[in-house]
Amino acid sequence: MKAIRATLPLFLAALIALPGCTTVPKEVVEMSYLVGQDVASLEQSYKALIGEHYKGLRDARERYLQDRWIPAYLEDWIARGRLKEIAQGRTVWSSEKRAFVAPTPNRASEELLNSILAWSEAAVADIEDKRNSLLAPLDKEEKTLLASVEEAFRRIQQGNAAVTAHLNSIRKVQEIEGELMKSLGIKDLREGIMKTLANSSESARKSLVEVQKADKLLDKVRDKINR
């Protein structure tokens, strides 16, 4: 009977405290929530850095295009496209023959204008194609990287949110547990159990150290006997 009297409150408490004896201070839940907030801010900063990085790469390619490629291209195209001769009225482009021909006497001005326009349209199209070949892979790569970074942060956020919710649920259980224990007049039971467990753990640690010392001593004695 004495034993039952002693163990019943423990049994009732254990029944109520189903998830176990460990406690989750509210600061743990707060910290977990704050980590979630910081991760969101980190994601923005990370994405901004990616944006800056790719802007730098794009700028370098645009400079190469403007300062190096376009001048090299134009130097060749002015000669190959016979721009000087067109401007001097010595030749025109024939779209029918797809070749340079001598201007038609009464249509020379119109042919000259058409030739200059065709020449410049070809130049603009070539330069745009080159720009696209330099920049489009970067645009695609940046999009792919941003998508994979977003996915990684989404997982971190999801994981953290799940852990926060879990910690919060443990706290919720413990709060209600505490109120129930208070109503049952066994309010301090949880703390008592935890202190006892903690003390037991410390005692066990000390005992283990003593056992290890004794083991060493025995080993030494054994060595001496064996000699």
Add this chain to the structure above:
Amino acid sequence: MTNGPERGRGMRDLSKGSVEAANKALRDEELALLRGDADRLERLRPQLAADGADFEKLLAAVRESTEQNESVAQLQDRLKALGGGVLAVARKAIALV
């Protein structure tokens, strides 16, 4: 005056030669500019510890456990809501034994 595509017909075949000439002249410079393109994405892409399926399994397990806790909390809350009667019986049981 003829329109754009018509008046320039054939001219871009000619200008392709200039594109190739510029590309050839600046080949080394352009290669240096594009260096790092091949593996940049792999270098910058986050390397996650678990694959998507493993992560989803873990997440589901944590959520399930959370739901169980919520259920326990609800059960305890309902017990509490039952109020005086149940608690009084429990208190008496403790006192009697």
